[in-house]
Amino acid sequence: MTKESFDALVCRLEAYARDYPRQYRLRVVLLAGVWYAVVSLSLGLLVLLGLMCVRLMHASDGWAAAPLLIAMLIPAAVLVASLRVRIPRPVGLGLDRSKYPAIFDTMDSLSRTLDAPRVHRILLDDEFNAGMHEYPRLGLLGWNRNYLRVGLPLMQALTPEQFTAVLAHEMGHLSKRHGRFAHWVYRIERQWVQWAAVLGKTGKSGGAARPLVKFLRWYQPYFAAYTFVLRRAAEYEADRSAADVVGAAVAADALINTQIAGRFMAESVWPAIYRRAKDAPEPPAGVLGVVGGQLKLATAAREASRWGRQALMAEPESGDSHPQLAQRLAALGCLAETEVRLSSAGRDGEGPAVETTAATHFLGNALPSLIELLEKGWRVRIRSEWQVHYAMTKRARMSLRSLENKAKYGHLDDQEGWRLCVLTAELRGGKEAIPLLRDFQRLHRDIAAVNFLLGKCLIEVGDASGIEYMEMAMATDLSTVFEGCEIVADFLHRTGRGDAADVYLRRSEKHYHALKAGSRERGTVGGSDALGHHGLTGDHVYYLRVRLEEVEGVAEAYLAEKVMKNFTDRKLYVLGVLPQSRGKRAAKKVADQLLPKIAGFEKPLSVVVLDESKDDLLTALRAVKGTRIWPPTRKRPHSVAERGAAPG
DSSP, rough: OOHHHHHHHHHHHHHHHHHEEEHHHHHHHHHHHHHHHHHHHHHHHHHHHHHHHHHHHHTTTSSSOOOOOOOHHHHHHHHHHOOOOOOOOOSSEEEOOTOOOOHHHHHHHHHHHOOOOOOOEEEESSOOEEEEEEEEGGGGGOOEEEEEEEHHHHHSSSHHHHHHHHHHHHHHHHTTTTTHHHHHHHHHHHHHHHHHHHHHHHHHHHHHHHHHHHHHHHHHHHHHHHHHHHHHHHHHHHHHHHHHHHOOOHHHHHHHHHHHHHIIIIIHHHHHHHGGGTTTOOSSSSSSHHHHHHHHHHGEEETHHHHHHHHOOOOOOOOOOOOOOHHHHHHHHOOOHHHHHHHHHHEEEEEOOOOOHHHHHGGGGGHHHHHHHHHHHHHHHHHHHHHHHHHHHHHHHHHHHHHHHHHHSSOHHHHHHHHHHHHHHHHOOOHHHHHHHHHHHHHOOOOOHHHHHOOOOHHHTTOTTTHHHHHHHHHHOOGGHOOOOOOHHHHHHTTOOHHHHHHHHHHHHHHHHHHHHHHHHHHHHTTTSEEEOOOOOOHHHHHHHHHTTTTTEEEEEEEEEESSSTTTOOOOEEEEEESOOSSSHHHHHHHHHHHHHHTOOOEEEEEEEOGGGGGHHHHHHHSSTTTTTESSSSOOOGGGGGGSSSSO
């Protein structure tokens, strides 16, 4: 199942789950029952065959059936072992109730308010996250021990009230027994992963394992999609628990400020820390303390409102069980209010910083010692990665010196000249790189990457002429628009031109939406899409014809262009292939043969094998004059395609 098909299935299932929640849960239970039935049947057949072998050995009074018995026992033992799934025990720095009563008293209060089991242990780590973990001490028999993992950076970024909302959210999961559901899903998923690892080797060569392999390929995406919907629904339930405790407004602030602080860490805090790896071979001391001091300023950052608005626009990834932020805020009834607040903050300037952090409130005077303990672990864990950064920088400096020497006494080709510009900007800053980039840009005015880097360096030193070069880059390469608009908007904000900056921010947001819409538009092809003649050269068409001739079972093939609504200059071609047989098996056979053969085709091409479910697309392709390319009406000899390469 493709990513697009999975997303579409999840969308349909979410609508069904909202309308028929009980029936939906019954479907999930039945789908899990299918898994357990297949497991039981597979093991039962192996046991039955083993007993038959034993009976055969007894009846024949010999050992002729012994090899067959061993052949049955080995896969049975492997499959039984693969059913054993260990739930990993959470790790972190354990907090003692007597030393940190504030956070334990809060958890006890939340437990009573939400009618949830008590938390047995609270673990502190250096992650920007929080989570509730139910660890089953007796495996399948349960007897759970509840662990709360909290990240110190998250506590350093939020107010006590906002962090209480986070804790209430996690306790909401516990009160609704979401952890038990998660463990159940986790066990089934790990079982099928382990089965797939065992069966995949034998399934490739056929035999009795092949039906199980095919079953897993069908079952995995469907079970994942059905349970995915329930996991997203669990997040909404936990959000409501937080709103019941601290109020919807505070719960919404916790959600949006977590996003802002996370972006602040990713774009401001950690890059500044990792820049030290250019000169220091070992991770520095005092990093987590510095991180904490900066995180409390995240909501006061100049970019905070922009980051918040972008977080509202962001769509969840296919593998992320958390719903879109805007959907979560809408469910709390706070979306419109949050949008207005972020928009006004963008016009009026910086927002308020966090005065008293949750870390200070809940951990008190012990905070410095906890930071020191966590940092020791962080330095050990990050050491190898840090040294890789240092080694890469060392090699880059050597390359830079070599290029500078060659430029002084010889001539650099275009590739070397560009690398000299990039390394100078990276290692010595934009000020030193600007003269090199200006000289290089005079010879390569139309290269977007050159204009982008020159514009970025000029803006870095406060030169407004960098905007012109940034515009040149964005005009020729759409992939630079999003980052380019943000760089220009940030510069305009710093220089007191907020209205002009808002123009670029709106342009960035519009481009973001267009990219998302364009991605969705390019990801699917159907009979309702507008199609036109492909307009490709004869070499392109002949290349596809030669490849189609190498595939067994192709009846007809059509080549068209999909008329795009977003980014119309980016072409998308559609190759519709009609198999001689209309079943799904025949369609898969054709696709498996064709796709590797046309991998070298240089144009963006969406290949659709036209099974019985795509008759509307077949009709649309046939309606466009000149789209049929197979069977060919005549052959054109001496083509570039005959040499086995895609035409340029």
